[in-house]
Amino acid sequence: MMGNGFRITFWLFLSPVLLWLFLLIVIPHIDLLLLSFRGESDMGDPIWTLQNYKNFFIEPIYWYTFLRTALYAMITTFCTFILALPVSFYIVKLARPRTRGFLTVLLLLPFWVSELVRVYGWMILLRESGVFNYFMLKMGIIDQPIEMLYNDITMIMGLVYTSMLFMVVPLISVMESLDDSLIEAAHDLEASRFDILRTIIIPHCKPGITSGSIVVFMLALGNYLTPNLMGGKNSLWFTEQIYNQFIASFNWNQGAAFGFLLLVLSSVIIWVGLKVTRQNLGEVAS
Amino acid sequence: MIRSLPNSKPYTWSFNLFIIAYFTFLFAPLAVTCILAFNDSNFPSMPWNGFSLDWFTSPGPERVGIFHDDQNLRSIWTSFQTAFYVAILSTVVGTCSAFLFEQEEFPFKKSLYFLMLAPLVIPGVILGISLLLAANTAGTFFEESFGIDVGIFRPSFWLVVLGQFSFITTFVTLVVSARLKKFDNSLEEAAMILGATRLEAIWFVTLRYLRPAVIGAAAVAFLMSFENFNTTLFLVGSEPTLPINLYLQVRDGSTPVINSISLLLISGTSILALFNLYFSKKED
Structure with missing residues (x-):
């Protein structure tokens, strides 16, 4: 069956895919790596140098921002998981079958809307002249408006909010395959709720937890909009450093080095996550 | 614990309350944004003035409604065009790629598949800067070797696409x-035994079968493109897309026109989304 027709279709499928992956993914990232090692000598001539990476380690603000971003992205991932677990459990195991479809649609809808609109909504709610402050003043809970934007907790809340969906959806799909009789049996044997959660539900949901965590972590790490608008000037998010190098200081080589470091960080953490849970990227993607 | 087991009242109630709180958390920012679009005020905030x-409709000069706001309308149109081309391009290439990985066997298939998944784990900002750098390198190369200036290599509409x-x-x-x-x-195979070439079989049989998935994927691609911010931020030229344009306005102080655009x-x-959901329901 390996006639000529097979080879033609094979090349027909292969060539656009190769063009896409090599021209738009592989070559640009090699270029990113190469440019991160470029710089100028004292005479202003272009040379190969490690200076861009040295700057990163010498300037405390850079590596502090880097570590802070990584840590906060992890906290975001953890909070998202804690919030998403009961929600997906409720939808799959507790809601009546008829409300279930409705709740799932309701759950997905906000995430079709642009992240910018969602962040803007939070800004209207939380800022000093915002809706929350207005009602709290009216009800006499506070006498002075409080600025609820531009702090770390709000920023993490915003990140959790924007990436929620990517934890809930894999958790729902993995929980659907959890056999109710396992929980019933455990209940009959008088296991406590916590034990059921720890020994049945969480182990069963592991693949969903892994894929959800990877996506949420990556989205939080690479997010620019939410830290920038909700964290304000104090947000110190690493993507902002990259943006500043590119747009404000116009130091593209430095920016390339930062970009590459961020790429390494996200790859390493995702790789460790996959190793620890003994899964591979192919399984997680499907 | 679950539906089939007897649950205590406090357990059920606290869980229900939690879910209500969660959905309030989900919808509060969107609802407030929409409501304040209709407030008779110059700021997107309370109190309610009627x-x-x-x-939406005021022609200016004091209040410029969205239907008269040229700058925002232009960015909406840019976003539409971008999303249109991205949806077409990515649907065609993505379908080829699905056929390639599902139906063909070739050396290094595993590595290529892994490479295909890579964009899932590369932060959008990094994709944006690496493409910006590569385009710039290519542009410089063309200019120095051939003396021609290629517009596509500068931040522009097509680079965003x-x-x-x-x-x-x-x-x-x-x-x-997933559908394939x-x-x-x-x-x-039956089609080919009956005399169709492989291409004809794919065109008349397989693609007909795939149609709902392809349409759904195109709709998702359109939306993802329409809303993309991170990658676009670095590639955008003189024609900002809607998210970029909105971002600049929100950052520098906003008027309720942003609420009306959001609505x-x-x-x-x-x-x-509902349309897409309806189609994917029908598919099953």
Whole structure:
């Protein structure tokens, strides 16, 4: 069956895919790596140098921002998981079958809307002249408006909010395959709720937890909009450093080095996550 | 604990309350944004001064409603065009890629598959800067070697299209692959035994079967492109897309016109989302 027709279709499928992956993914990232090692000598001539990476380690603000971003992205991932677990459990195991479809649609809808609109909504709610402050003043809970934007907790809340969906959806799909009789049996044997959660539900949901965590972590790490608008000037998010190098200081080589470091960080953490849970990227993607 | 087991009242109630709180958390920012679009006020904030359509229809000069706001309308149009081209390009290439990985066997298939998944784990900002750098390098190269200035290598409309295409295609591939996995290959073989070439069999049989998935993937690609911010931020030229344009306005102080745009966006995407959901329900 390996006639000529097979080879033609094979090349027909292969060539656009190769063009896409090599021209738009592989070559640009090699270029990113190469440019991160470029710089100028004292005479202003272009040379190969490690200076861009040295700057990163010498300037405390850079590596502090880097570590802070990584840590906060992890906290975001953890909070998202804690919030998403009961929600997906409720939808799959507790809601009546008829409300279930409705709740799932309701759950997905906000995430079709642009992240910018969602962040803007939070800004209207939380800022000093915002809706929350207005009602709290009216009800006499506070006498002075409080600025609820531009702090770390709000920023993490915003990140959790924007990436929620990517934890809930894999958790729902993995929980659907959890056999109710396992929980019933455990209940009959008088296991406590916590034990059921720890020994049945969480182990069963592991693949969903892994894929959800990877996506949420990556989205939080690479997010620019939410830290920038909700964290304000104090947000110190690493993507902002990259943006500043590119747009404000116009130091593209430095920016390339930062970009590459961020790429390494996200790859390493995702790789460790996959190793620890003994899964591979192919399984997680499907 | 679950539906089939007897649950204590406090347990059920606290869980119900939690879910209500969660959905309030989800919808509060969107609802407030929409409501304040109709407030008769110059700021997107309380108090409520009465109902007004000014931020939609007022021609200015004091209040410029969205239907008269040229700058925002232009950016909406740019976003439409971008999303249109991205949806077409990524659907075509993504479908090819799904066929390639589901139906063909070739050396290094595993590595290429891994590479195809890579855009899922590359932060969008990094995709944007690496493409910007590569385009710049290519532009300089062309200018120095041939003395021609190639517009596409500068931040511009087409560079944005390419940047968004580079990761959205992966999503299209995954969606189409999922459907292609369920396809019964004997149908294609039957067509070929009856004299169709492979291409004809794919065109008349397999693609007909894949149609709902392809349409769904195109809709998702359109939306992802329409809303993309991270990758676009670095590639955008003199024609900002809607998210970029909105970002600049929100950052530098906002008027309720952003609320009215948000309301339009929310209704538009909800309709598209429900449409898509309806189609994917039919598919099963």
